[in-house]
Amino acid sequence: MIKEDYGLSSDKDVEPDLFRADKPREECGIFGIFGPDKDVARLTYYGLYALQHRGQESAGIATADGKNILLHKNMGLVPEVFDEARLDSLKGHAAIGHVRYSTTGSSLVTNAQPLVCYYQKGMIALAHNGNLTNVHQLRPKLMERGAVFQSSIDTEVIVNIIARHSNVPIEKAITRCMDEIEGAYSLVVLTGDKLIGVRDPHGVRPLCLGKLGGAYILASESCALDTIGAELVRDVEPGEVIVIDKNGIKSIHYGAAERKGLCVFEFIYFARPDSVIDGYMVNQVRREMGRQLAKEYRADVDLVISVPDSGNAAARGYAEESGLPFEEGLMKNRYIGRTFIQPTQELRDLAVHLKLNPIKNILKGKRILMIDDSIVRGTTCSRMVKMLRDTGVKEIHMCVSSPPILWPCYYGIDTSNRKELIAAKMSLDEIRQFIGADGLHYLSLEGLLKAFNTVPGKFCTACFDGDYPIPIPKPEEMGKFVLE
């Protein structure tokens, strides 16, 4: 029996997020554990806590106790959704969990993950990071054949296709599903007796395998493994299906695509700096991006500051390479929740200072170089420049440790609208004027790849060069890209 508790509270479903309009890019985080002798719900809770940066809209955990799959999910942050009593009730030998930032389907509790359902073979729970690019072909086809959907997320298409192949073992049903779905997907799947991890053939989204005593873990990022004291075994390979059950672990190679597409933005912004993805330490790569920036552009300034958090490592790298002093010039308030009411303009302006505030004595009268990891709409940096000018900074130069974002992402980042991307609408000098800086430089794509010591072809860099490794939805489907 599915014991589900969606905690349907309508006020939370529609709660507006103060920073949502300014924060167009997040991800989802997934976690799975097979550990009969472990408190799987609590370990999943801590794992999700470590992945909270990947999605803050909703959180959910499903556990398998041999007979049932138990589920709890709701809108909100991990500690808001779960308490001790709730975690006590989620019993089992295996669990999966999800933190969501919606990319297909609205931010509603019915779209929260994991999805849990009955099918011919029993019960199945599934959690997904990424976006399918052919969902608008698959969903109507499934509906024509009588499928019903309870949510508007692409993820439910995956569950439906797996369920249609109930005449074969679950591993086979998954690889058959992979024949049909296109796009980016890292998945954790839970059945009564198995935990399965899947990474799409292009390897767009990360997924790694860890071990804690006799328990196996799957997680979007290795920082989740560190958090629960597990060791990183390796990354799940593109096109690999890992099946874990009481007999141990088995790997099925569905097959990697010739053209790989690991999202380079994971390294620029999404991932936590303490994670290792596909062998690259995120913090180290970000620092190297800063060094590359300094090789490309040397500003005549007194000091280097970063826009925290994700600009920090690149700013340090820039300072090291250039010999300029690095100072913490902006403080970020880390305790901003999601419970604000949509503010007026006055409150919005106030909110900027609530989120980031300058340390005046460090900055006043100085010529500074401000480094951020990326500019999407230009909201953050234009506000920062204004704030710094108000503080009495003499000159403000801006460096961005990634190239201009010119193309939308269809693989799980919420930038599917080109009109929102400032670099797609304005020239470099227009952007500089818009943000009000005295100088502006973006890291080149070559410089970015040098930070990895790699050549084009390993990463998906489509947001910078429009070279999409997986076919994107047709123009007539674009308007419908977000299923409401």
Ligand SMILES: O=P(O)(O)OC[C@H]1O[C@H](OP(=O)(O)OP(=O)(O)O)[C@H](O)[C@@H]1O
């Ligand atoms: O041009 P914009 O549309 O303003 O978006 C870009 C900003 O958004 C991100 O920061 P965010 O505050 O989301 O998170 P962070 O603390 O990880 O840097 C990113 O690091 C930039 O600072």
Ligand SMILES: NC(=O)CC[C@H](N)C(=O)O
């Ligand atoms: N950001 C993500 O990975 C989202 C996963 C899925 N497409 C959803 O909207 O729930």
Ligand SMILES: [Mg+2]
């Ligand atoms: Mg930032």
